[in-house]
Amino acid sequence: MLSKKTKYGIKALAFIAKQPGKKPVQTSEIARSENISQKFLESILLELRKSGFLGAKKGKGGGYYLIKEPEEIKMTAVIRVLEGPIAMVPCVSLNYYEKCDDCPSEETCSVHSLMIQVRDSTLKVLGENTLADLAVKEQE
Amino acid sequence: MLSKKTKYGIKALAFIAKQPGKKPVQTSEIARSENISQKFLESILLELRKSGFLGAKKGKGGGYYLIKEPEEIKMTAVIRVLEGPIAMVPCVSLNYYEKCDDCPSEETCSVHSLMIQVRDSTLKVLGENTLADLAVKEQE
């Protein structure tokens, strides 16, 4: 299950991406438009800034803005930062690998090979989609 | 993330599937072989029986056995019973649909269309794999 944090984060990024021009967008505006708790959203945007997706400007007229072009932002990157591993099991995760304490061998594990297939198909979809694709969808 | 319950359930089913003949397998034997807490496994197998995947026989020489052929058991069905929805968001779930309380419209939601793609690719993989595929993997 996708956490609300990730869901809100993606929505916020898409909202910022579809803004005309590059002027900063305030947290309050995003929160209002997307029906998100403002305080919760603040912490999410902060994290996205620290991860290098967003830039911030303080004071009046401040807000958050995209650092890279929407076309350059793959959804795999966004989800890995907000949600963590994309794989359904740590033992098949590329970026958050962890050995199972039960299985003696990964080669003979029935779950392992299945989850690798799931991971790869998911990675393909999320790797093909960029923020630009989402922002366009939202405008139609 | 896949819960341990689902993981254990799949492993147990695969273990039963690869047994020679059709004689019942005891919970204790599966628990020992797969390093699973026996009591926890009991509750999982019970659920799999109630869902129609397994049959049970009480008393000495009893245990659990598959009701259908491994080739007929799709992994989508197993995971839906043990884990619940396959979709990452309730609003794109086929079997456990639930409307988001935030989004005003699903058509314009940026997350929605992305998650439909993820769901479909995952469904494809899990629909193509049956218990027979997993049991074979485990024997190699």
Add this chain to the structure above:
DNA sequence: TTAATAACCTACTAGCCCGATAGGGTATTA
């Protein structure tokens, strides 16, 4: 008939994480 076996059932719990909320501090701008 009895004892052993193994499924079945109910109840409880420690620990973790999610989704916030609260209350400020700090930098920038008009």
Add this chain to the structure above:
DNA sequence: TAATACCCTATCGGGCTAGTAGGTTATTAA
């Protein structure tokens, strides 16, 4: 200099996961 908006820390209720505990019921072999 006052307003604005980002930044930071701390806290917390509720729900879920992954068990544990303790017993009941049905079946089989001796």
